[in-house]
């Protein structure tokens with residue numbers, strides 16, 4: 001219980017996020033010069049907890065995350081949070097596939113993120129150290145961030161994303177190419193954030209990871225999106241033939 005209290009102090013969103021749910025993609029069209037990725041994407045990401053997006057390479061999973069982040073704008077349509085109020089700055093934390101860390105120490109990266117998040121200068125050291133403890137990285141505090149191993153960099157990126165106590169955490173294959181132990185460390189932090197009320201949206205190809213983390217799963221294939229299905233049901237008996245083929249490792253041709 002004590003740990004949960006500590007986690008709550010460290011991870012619970014700085015402002016309640018429920019009112020920004022569901023997240024709705026309404027009539028979204030997104031295309032590039034030679035290819036339309038989404039012609040008319042309508043998708044509700046409704047529940048709290050962890051939503052996992054799965055689907056073959058190039059299906060457009062990362063683009064859904066990038067649109068959520070406002071990094072890519074749809075050509076048409078819109079993304080609506082809850083009743084439609086604009087999402088306040090600092091409510092989304094991102095972890096992308098390739099970590100981009102500052103040329104500073106591990107601690108320096110977290111202190112910078114805390115400064116950006118508006119945390120009082122006097123509280124930053126304590127907050128950063130608590131994050132490092134959460135990530136099992138206290139012993140690396142003074143190491144140059146860019147010299148860390150891939151798994152350590154990914155974990156630091158996750159801690160940095162949580163520094164501002166966001167209500168929504170968006171992760172794009174956060175443990176691709178990590179070993180099982182490094183993956184377990186990442187998953188532990190994600191689960192703890194979720195238990196503290198952070199809404200998590202995670203892209204993964206790892207069915208084991210989806211089974212361990214996901215409450216619901218969305219399947220994306222050729223610009224079409226299956227509405228969220230409960231994770232257990234999806235992994236056992238997915239709604240579509242394409243999802244079944246994907247889970248069985250078969251080539252998807254239509």
Ligand SMILES: Nc1ncnc2c1ncn2[C@@H]1O[C@H](COP(=O)(O)OP(=O)(O)OP(=O)(O)O)[C@@H](O)[C@H]1O
Nearest residue numbers: 032033037055056057058059060061062063064203
């Ligand atoms: N800025 C861009 N310009 C042109 N094409 C793009 C751009 N961004 C993404 N795409 C294309 O959109 C498609 C979907 O990309 P996206 O990164 O969302 O796929 P993904 O489902 O995340 O794939 P993966 O599992 O391989 O990471 C790809 O074919 C990609 O090449």
